[in-house]
Every structure is written in C-alpha cells, then in structure tokens.
C-alpha cells in the first residue's frame with residue numbers, strides 16, 4: 001500500500017516543483033529589484049555589524065549566503081546557535097522580507113561534499129575551534145597553525161575545505177570557519 005503510494009507522491013512533488021520554480025527563479029534573478037536594493041541597505045544596518053555589510057561574514061558571524069527566505073526569517077526571529085533574536089519591535093516583518101530578498105539574491109555557497117575527518121585531523125580541528133570559539137578572545141595564529149596541519153594530513157576536497165577555513169580565519173572572517181568547524185565536529189546539524 002505504502003509502496004504504491006510513493007511514486008504518486010513523488011510525481012506530485014515534481015509537479016509542485018515545476019509549478020513553483022519559475023517565479024522563484026525570476027525573483028532571484030532580478031537582483032536589482034526594489035526589495036533587493038532596499039534589503040541590502042537594511043541588511044547593512046541591522047545585520048552588517050556581525051555578518052559584514054555584504055553578508056560574507058566576520059570573525060563573529062558566518063556568511064549568510066545560500067539560505068532561503070524562510071530560513072533567513074526563521075534565523076532572525078528564532079535563531080539557532082549564538083545569534084540573538086531580533087524581534088518585530090526592532091525590525092518590522094516588511095523590512096525583514098526585504099532583507100530576506102537580499103540574502104536570497106546573494107550568490108549561494110557551494111554545497112560541500114560530505115566530509116568525514118580522520119581522528120588525527122579531528123585533533124587539529126578541535127584545537128582550531130577552541131582557538132576561535134570566543135570571537136572576543138581568539139588565538140588566530142593557533143587556529144591557522146592547526147588548520148594548516150589538518151590540511152597537510154588531508155587531500156582532495158577535505159584538504160580544500162580545511163584550506164578555505166584557514167583563509168577565512170586569515171581574512172578576519174573566522175565566523176565562517178567556526179560555523180564549519182561546529183558542523184565537522186558534530187556540534188550542530190547541517191542545514
């Protein structure tokens with residue numbers, strides 16, 4: 001019974017996706033639309049302090065690109081992790097919509113392959129995380145050393161990801177590395 005239903009559900013889901021994707025794409029494509037340009041300014045005012053005005057992240061907070069409008073709104077009103085709630089008293093729903101439109105217009109982050117660090121790599125990743133865990137009290141050099149050592153142990157996509165984290169720490173965007181490390185160390189579900 002359940003088996004017979006599945007293809008029907010799959011087809012229905014495909015139908016839905018086919019109906020809803022063209023408008024979604026055209027709105028994402030209009031990167032210069034009024035909502036997006038207003039959203040950009042609103043983002044800089046309300047979010048830029050932590051995420052940088054262009055959303056690419058700082059030592060404190062990660063890149064925001066690669067999220068849907070729903071995810072952005074949920075993160076602002078009911079944040080996961082170390083971000084504090086920004087309520088409707090500080091930021092209206094209408095302005096939040098515009099901010100979400102801006103975030104959706106940003107070039108998405110590449111989804112990286114499923115990476116499983118070895119035990120030896122984990123030791124360095126943990127040490128790197130501890131070094132940048134508290135953004136007000138970071139040991140940037142220690143994080144760089146440990147990420148370099150992890151990258152030297154790894155190869156291919158894994159080494160590439162470690163090198164990207166290292167570059168983020170160097171570029172004073174350690175928030176990106178902290179976020180990635182949390183996922184690699186299994187402290188946060190991937191989303």
Ligand code: HEC
Pocket residue numbers: 043046047048049050051060061062063064067071072075076080081082083084086091099179
């Ligand atoms: C006071 C600093 C601060 C401000 C202001 C702030 N954020 Fe954040 N934000 C964070 C931190 C820190 C995280 C990382 C949370 C974690 O993973 O522990 C985060 C995470 C996020 C994420 C999820 C990133 C991911 O990859 O999972 C999104 C989306 C986001 N913020 C959007 C916003 C938007 C939109 C605003 C403005 C309306 C905003 N933030 C304002 C600190 C801030």
